Amino acid sequence: MVRGIQRVSWMILLVARLTWAETQYSAEDVKCAYTLNFAKFIDWPPDVFGSPRDGFHICVPAQGAIADRMEALYSGQRVQNRAIELLKLSERDSWSRCQVAYLNGLAHGARERVLSALRGKPVLTIGESHEFNREGGVIQLRHAGVHIRFSVNLNAAEKARLRISSKLLKLAEEVR
Amino acid sequence: MRTSFGRATIRTRLTLVMMSVVLLVLGFTGTLLILVDASSERERLLREVKSLSEVIETGSTAALAFRDSRALDELLASIGTIRSLAAACIYDETGMIVGSYLRTESPISCPPEPGSAGLESVGRNLWFRRVILLERRKIGTLVMVSDLTETYAKVRADIGVILVVLGLAAVLAFVLSGFAQRIISSPILRLASTARTVTHNRDTSIRASPESGAEMIDLIDSFNAMLAKIGEHDRERERLLQEARDAIRVRDDFMSIASHELRTPITPLKSQVQLIQRLVEKRQLASYPPERLESLLGVTDRQLSRLSSLVDDLLDVTRITAGRLELQRRAVRLGAVVRDVAERFLPQMGQFGSQVALELEDVEEGLWDRLRLEQVVTNLLTNALKYGEGKPVTLRTSTGLGSAVLTVQDRGLGVDPKDQAKIFERFERAVSSGHFGGLGLGLYITRQIVQAHEGEIGIESEPGKGSRFTVRLPLRRGREEREDLPRAIP
Numbered sequence: 001m002v003r004g005i006q007r008v009s010w011m012i013l014l015v016a017r018l019t020w021a022e023t024q025y026s027a028e029d030v031k032c033a034y035t036l037n038f039a040k041f042i043d044w045p046p047d048v049f050g051s052p053r054d055g056f057h058i059c060v061p062a063q064g065a066i067a068d069r070m071e072a073l074y075s076g077q078r079v080q081n082r083a084i085e086l087l088k089l090s091e092r093d094s095w096s097r098c099q100v101a102y103l104n105g106l107a108h109g110a111r112e113r114v115l116s117a118l119r120g121k122p123v124l125t126i127g128e129s130h131e132f133n134r135e136g137g138v139i140q141l142r143h144a145g146v147h148i149r150f151s152v153n154l155n156a157a158e159k160a161r162l163r164i165s166s167k168l169l170k171l172a173e174e175v176r
Numbered sequence: 177m178r179t180s181f182g183r184a185t186i187r188t189r190l191t192l193v194m195m196s197v198v199l200l201v202l203g204f205t206g207t208l209l210i211l212v213d214a215s216s217e218r219e220r221l222l223r224e225v226k227s228l229s230e231v232i233e234t235g236s237t238a239a240l241a242f243r244d245s246r247a248l249d250e251l252l253a254s255i256g257t258i259r260s261l262a263a264a265c266i267y268d269e270t271g272m273i274v275g276s277y278l279r280t281e282s283p284i285s286c287p288p289e290p291g292s293a294g295l296e297s298v299g300r301n302l303w304f305r306r307v308i309l310l311e312r313r314k315i316g317t318l319v320m321v322s323d324l325t326e327t328y329a330k331v332r333a334d335i336g337v338i339l340v341v342l343g344l345a346a347v348l349a350f351v352l353s354g355f356a357q358r359i360i361s362s363p364i365l366r367l368a369s370t371a372r373t374v375t376h377n378r379d380t381s382i383r384a385s386p387e388s389g390a391e392m393i394d395l396i397d398s399f400n401a402m403l404a405k406i407g408e409h410d411r412e413r414e415r416l417l418q419e420a421r422d423a424i425r426v427r428d429d430f431m432s433i434a435s436h437e438l439r440t441p442i443t444p445l446k447s448q449v450q451l452i453q454r455l456v457e458k459r460q461l462a463s464y465p466p467e468r469l470e471s472l473l474g475v476t477d478r479q480l481s482r483l484s485s486l487v488d489d490l491l492d493v494t495r496i497t498a499g500r501l502e503l504q505r506r507a508v509r510l511g512a513v514v515r516d517v518a519e520r521f522l523p524q525m526g527q528f529g530s531q532v533a534l535e536l537e538d539v540e541e542g543l544w545d546r547l548r549l550e551q552v553v554t555n556l557l558t559n560a561l562k563y564g565e566g567k568p569v570t571l572r573t574s575t576g577l578g579s580a581v582l583t584v585q586d587r588g589l590g591v592d593p594k595d596q597a598k599i600f601e602r603f604e605r606a607v608s609s610g611h612f613g614g615l616g617l618g619l620y621i622t623r624q625i626v627q628a629h630e631g632e633i634g635i636e637s638e639p640g641k642g643s644r645f646t647v648r649l650p651l652r653r654g655r656e657e658r659e660d661l662p663r664a665i666p
Contacts, residue, residue: 034242037241040310040311041238079311167234167237167239168242170238171238171242171244
């Protein structure tokens, strides 16, 4: 009897989790959500924000498909107790005013240039390329079946004076 | 109406009272202890669950935010070592189960819906629900189920211990009530036995022996006092009975004397009347010698006087007994009364052979009933002549201590000291009626009259040397009430 109930409840759980991961959200949506959630588990140095009314700048390459999803999803949202301002930038723009820079969608060379421009600046860089961490990006996303995993370059984060919550680090696939 | 408790012996009642007191007190205390214990255990569990939930909330936010079920399961498994935790489930903000911990032996499973936050008791489980927030936004719900089975088992064990203690206490109370009964009821049983002995032997001189204990001392004292009172009443009843018997005997004696006395004058009266009747029948009355006829009528008159005097005495006694002796008070001089009575007796003096001497001092007048005073003097003088053996009799009046004093002294028989008090009683006399006629009422009536005048009468006497009767009548009252005289006499 007890085992029966347990089996049933495990099945419910399994179904629920599959649903949670697969059907409700597209991969782009999940990435948008992840980007927002990263910001919630990371502390920026206080001098980053000029006044309490300053927005929280999330920057994304203007030509990428995810920019529109972000625009849709982030509208009216807040993070770090600030209103999100989504900035769609090109390679030539200055990325240093961003708190989060989502660099997927930039060409390899452009991404390297932006990354090197942001080195030592308090900007959380997120990317999807295999070499992203190695190139100096802070968080690198990876598709693993239905899930999306991430790894953290702690060294780069420290240089950028970003303090990443241990809760987040615990979830990371890899911390280097 | 008596209940069965009211009919029970002291032992049974003591046992019941002691046992119920002990059981009530212990039962109450035990119940209170169990309730307090259970409540504090529940509180402890609740605190444990709350602090656990805080730990889980803190640890789960990131995993929840990044939809990491594995991380959530690991987190929950790490706190699953807490024994009282039966299950813990984490739901995302849409109400889907995203992490869970289920104790293997527990039948609890995660409900499909997280439900609203708060505490809820369901059966033997405590359900605790907590909303998980990230940056003030609800990102999920934590549901924790605590198992109260252990708490209940503890309460059951407590109840068992208390029941055992109650049983032991009941046995102890039973034994102790036995001792208490011996202390309390054995003195009562001894007292009851004494009471039975008193009733059975009809002996009120028996007394209950002392017992210890304030109430028992009081009871024994009251019981003995009651016995003493009963004994006293018995003796008093016996005395009254004897007095009544004596009174009946005296009255019977008196009846026989009275009938004899009343009959004495009747016989000669009858013979004289018959003689006169015969003379009338034979028409010899006219030729009958006048001196003999005169003597005949004189005797008849004396007999009638005697009868009348006897009847008067009886009437006086009746009046006195009924409290209807009324005095017609007038200003009277005692000397004058004595002189009048003595003069009236002159014709009879020869019959007794005594000389009567009068020594009359001038005494102030008093407010007295003259006829009753005459009766007093007559009675005393008659007695002095009757028992004076022909020796001189002295009547004396004087004043002393605000009273008029009358003494009547004879030198005759005298009265034995043991009879001196008796002679003033009703139907009593010191000598037998054989020697002297009369009803024996004279001195009784005399004393009643004197007392009605607020006076007193006494006797000094020595057998063979004569008697002296002294009457004292207060003068004061007469003076005081003289002004009220017209009103004083109805």
